[in-house]
Amino acid sequence: xxTTALKEPVRxxxxxxxxxxxxxxxxxxxxxxxxxxxxxxLLLELLVHLVPMVIGIVMSFKELTQFYxxxxxxxxxxxxxxxxxxxxxxxxxxxxxxxxxxxxxxxxLLSVALCWLIGTxxxxxxxxxxxxxxxxxxxxxxxxxxxxxxxVITWVFMFQHDNGLVNHVLHxxxxxxxxxxxxxxxxxxxxxxLTVSVWKGWPFAFLIVMAGLQNxxxxxxxxxxxxxxxxxxxxRRITLPSLRPVNQVLVLVLFLWTFNDFNTPYVLFGKAAPxxxxxxxxxxxxxxxxxxxxxxxxxMSVLLxxxxxxxxxxxxxxxxxxxxxxxx
Amino acid sequence: MRSIRAAAVGAVTMSLALAATACGGGSSSGSGSNDSPxxxxxxxxxxxxxxxxxxxxxxxxLDKFERRTGIKVKLEVVPWSDLLNRILTATTxxxxxxxxxxxxxxxxxxxxxxxxxxxxxKNFGKIGGRDRFVDSAxxxxxxxxxxxxxxxxxxxxxxLYYNKKIFADAGIGKPPATWDELVADGRKIKAxxxxxxxxxxxxxxxxIHHVFVFAKQHGADFFTADGKPDFTxxxxxxxxxxxxxxxxxxxxIPTGDAEYAQNQSVSDFAKGKQAMLLWQTAASNLKSxxxxxxxxxxxxxxxxxxxxGTGAQTNSMVAGINIAVFRNSHNLDGAAKFVKFxxxxxxxxxxxxxxxxxxxxxxxxxxxxxxxPATVVLKQTLATSAAALPQVAAESQFxxxxxxxxxxxxxxxxxxxxxxxxxxxxxxxxxxxxxxxx
Numbered sequence: 001x002x003t004t005a006l007k008e009p010v011r012x013x014x015x016x017x018x019x020x021x022x023x024x025x026x027x028x029x030x031x032x033x034x035x036x037x038x039x040x041x042l043l044l045e046l047l048v049h050l051v052p053m054v055i056g057i058v059m060s061f062k063e064l065t066q067f068y069x070x071x072x073x074x075x076x077x078x079x080x081x082x083x084x085x086x087x088x089x090x091x092x093x094x095x096x097x098x099x100x101x102x103x104x105x106x107x108x109l110l111s112v113a114l115c116w117l118i119g120t121x122x123x124x125x126x127x128x129x130x131x132x133x134x135x136x137x138x139x140x141x142x143x144x145x146x147x148x149x150x151x152v153i154t155w156v157f158m159f160q161h162d163n164g165l166v167n168h169v170l171h172x173x174x175x176x177x178x179x180x181x182x183x184x185x186x187x188x189x190x191x192x193x194l195t196v197s198v199w200k201g202w203p204f205a206f207l208i209v210m211a212g213l214q215n216x217x218x219x220x221x222x223x224x225x226x227x228x229x230x231x232x233x234x235x236r237r238i239t240l241p242s243l244r245p246v247n248q249v250l251v252l253v254l255f256l257w258t259f260n261d262f263n264t265p266y267v268l269f270g271k272a273a274p275x276x277x278x279x280x281x282x283x284x285x286x287x288x289x290x291x292x293x294x295x296x297x298x299x300m301s302v303l304l305x306x307x308x309x310x311x312x313x314x315x316x317x318x319x320x321x322x323x324x325x326x327x328x
Numbered sequence: 329m330r331s332i333r334a335a336a337v338g339a340v341t342m343s344l345a346l347a348a349t350a351c352g353g354g355s356s357s358g359s360g361s362n363d364s365p366x367x368x369x370x371x372x373x374x375x376x377x378x379x380x381x382x383x384x385x386x387x388x389x390l391d392k393f394e395r396r397t398g399i400k401v402k403l404e405v406v407p408w409s410d411l412l413n414r415i416l417t418a419t420t421x422x423x424x425x426x427x428x429x430x431x432x433x434x435x436x437x438x439x440x441x442x443x444x445x446x447x448x449x450k451n452f453g454k455i456g457g458r459d460r461f462v463d464s465a466x467x468x469x470x471x472x473x474x475x476x477x478x479x480x481x482x483x484x485x486x487x488l489y490y491n492k493k494i495f496a497d498a499g500i501g502k503p504p505a506t507w508d509e510l511v512a513d514g515r516k517i518k519a520x521x522x523x524x525x526x527x528x529x530x531x532x533x534x535x536i537h538h539v540f541v542f543a544k545q546h547g548a549d550f551f552t553a554d555g556k557p558d559f560t561x562x563x564x565x566x567x568x569x570x571x572x573x574x575x576x577x578x579x580x581i582p583t584g585d586a587e588y589a590q591n592q593s594v595s596d597f598a599k600g601k602q603a604m605l606l607w608q609t610a611a612s613n614l615k616s617x618x619x620x621x622x623x624x625x626x627x628x629x630x631x632x633x634x635x636x637g638t639g640a641q642t643n644s645m646v647a648g649i650n651i652a653v654f655r656n657s658h659n660l661d662g663a664a665k666f667v668k669f670x671x672x673x674x675x676x677x678x679x680x681x682x683x684x685x686x687x688x689x690x691x692x693x694x695x696x697x698x699x700x701p702a703t704v705v706l707k708q709t710l711a712t713s714a715a716a717l718p719q720v721a722a723e724s725q726f727x728x729x730x731x732x733x734x735x736x737x738x739x740x741x742x743x744x745x746x747x748x749x750x751x752x753x754x755x756x757x758x759x760x761x762x763x764x765x766x
Binding site: 069070072093162184187270274289292 | 529
């Protein structure tokens, strides 16, 4: 919105100014200046993001195995070979990728939903002033502020089979399980991963929703209260609709971060993730770094990129259409 | 406005999506030179109990090298979990160390990348000739028929470490020589409330080292004679099942070990919780964890029957560390001097003593320091009953694929699921399908 406000005066003043010769250079200068200022950022963006991306895409069309990595310009072109291997779901590589994809989708949906739910609930509760609110707010943000590695390695210790805190509480103290469970190998690893992901992700949702809540005028609630609306109705009729734009961005960002999360599963499980928690980022890492086939790894990355682009595009299309309808 | 924002979000998405996965890099066809003759960068592998221990061991020697040659060596000790990735990255970018340590089983894989300087007769001449090195160690330096990609630096072998006190308490007179004896002894040990045998079930490399020996003992090979993966061979399946059965059926490996990957089994042994450990040259590691040399005995790794030897009597891999020169080094002459220094008789004695490893250099091996009972067991194993892991280009991939399969099988066993011939075969089939088609 601010960009609209900034652009407007330029458009209004420029036609009039253009008629006189002297200010013409001024006009060019005025138009050129923003681009000049943007140039360093643009160059860096090219260097840091676009160039590696293009290289990655080029690599995906090459047969880049261990025999060529030293001088990968000489690697033979493989056309769509790497893609064919990746999406041939009857063959093992494609099948494993598809499995990993489904695991990731399930994991991401659950994680985003839980992060959003917990974050929003906590933010709404934190709206009322009470003693210790500041302390709690700070405390809630700790998982977000901790370095990922430190946080996840702590979870690794807690999830240990023999001496871990989780088993100590669940098994030794609460007697919920017949015998200590394995959390870092086997089927439970999915829940372990989900737990850490939600623990790490919800403070961000909390922070964003909390900021969004500050923008909702108090009068709305007062009026609603006068009309006899209960807390639940206030949340449903005022809070959530007012948070809509915030939530749209929040859910998208959470989705992208979670879907692409590499650090959490990598620190939690190491190079060989258990099948039930075989997230796609680690899977691709394994396909390239562990089997030394960077061509296939790149092809999978490009496919992942396309998928995320489509999801994001569709999401933006639907949410902006919804907003346009709401605006009208 | 909206389309701009959509485009912006799209761009951000693309960045996010590829930031995690795209690996940049430049091609690097350039070869080495002698442009910077006064410095060397050396990547050492983590041999001691910790990285700081390694620095303490190596730095005085590097200083000695600098005094003699005027070449300053910049040391970086790289943890095992990172070393192979770092080497791969260095290979891709052409920016790497001058001299580096590699796990000897990676030799053939790294050789195939062309990142390491081949040790032909001329290069071997610079360090005193090929004859100075022990044959078994030279067998793990690259594919057969090619010039080695590296030279041996430290040799190691697996042995059975056993806790003398637990054995005495359980009334066991001598360490088990066969797997049947080990399982039988296990019952006595469990009756005393101790766990029997340690394993690192989630450590892919450890798994490979053990199943390789089990395969040998079952007369199986993971690769056919012409270098093709052959993981689903019934004998391989049988061998891997036998190893996992130590947990699943024989119950000598505790189920908790299925998730061990950070040498927790060594700690369990050092703390006296566990009676036995199959490990490569564990002495310095055990010492740093506070276990006295008098408290444990060292015996050869069990075989199926009879005594250790070659073929089906194999009871260890040829473990060890090789030292290599990075082909893109800017100080090739200095690198050769450094390798000569590190493999000199004098340094071999000092370093192998510090790490309780075995010198792969014949002259150093004669030193009386390497004749204590524990070292003799390892020396004997290396000389008579150790075999080199397959020296094929796809070795690293094999380690990961099969090692992961064994990890999954241990996870099944730990969860109480049956480990059957079929389930083992299914895991191995998956592993084989991940292998490069070549």
